[in-house]
């Protein structure tokens with residue numbers, strides 16, 4: 540059985556089979572490891588890690604800080620408010636990681652990066668090893684971006700205090716896509732944004748609540764009709780809420 544497809548350097552598709560399957564490895568470099576504890580300890584993400592589909596290492600950048608105070612930041616050249624994360628701690632950390640494995644991408648979470656979406660999540664989920672770098676304060680010295688970063692990702696047009704929550708969001712979106720992470724594998728494929736459509740409405744028991752009934756077709760037991768209805772609802776919902784996805 541094919542477990543993972545990966546796009547090689549020349550655009551070729553490399554398939555990894557069950558007996559050689561290796562957990563996707565994610566290293567997260569952060570100044571606030573505590574912010575990243577809970578997101579990996581619950582639900583689908585936790586189970587995927589327990590099933591060894593993914594393994595996530597949180598690296599405390601403070602350990603790479605310089606001098607007695609383990610300094611990781613400094614005032615910006617040219618003046619102005621805020622501190623800038625310095626080159627050496629980050630560079631030393633990344634160099635140490637790169638000596639241990641080959642990374643498909645070294646990603647900096649940043650509001651001026653490419654806007655994260657399901658397509659990016661899909662393509663990142665095919666990677667074997669990635670590093671996520673979380674910034675803080677005013678961000679990182681630009682030369683780190685020039686020297687090491689291969690991809691820059693934003694989770695939206697707003698500014699957060701640090702890259703930890705964005706990194707957790709990215710990990711959740713990727714890890715739930717790993718084959719076996721969701722028990723019914725087709726489930727992830729029927730979520731919103733796969734196929735550029737929003738997901739149709741869902742219902743469960745009771746079949747009637749305060750006079751509101753579940754659409755008859757869902758109780759019909761006719762899979763073909765149900766599929767058709769869901770597809771129509773998806774299109775309708777997308778047309779109403781996100782027409783930009785259809786164009």
Ligand code: SAH
Nearest residue numbers: 648649674677678693694698699701702705
């Ligand atoms: N001065 C920067 C913002 C720094 S915010 C600017 O104006 O662009 C501090 C850190 O939080 C960033 O280095 C980044 O890692 C993270 N961050 C903040 N907002 C983010 C977003 N929308 N997406 C991804 N990372 C974000």
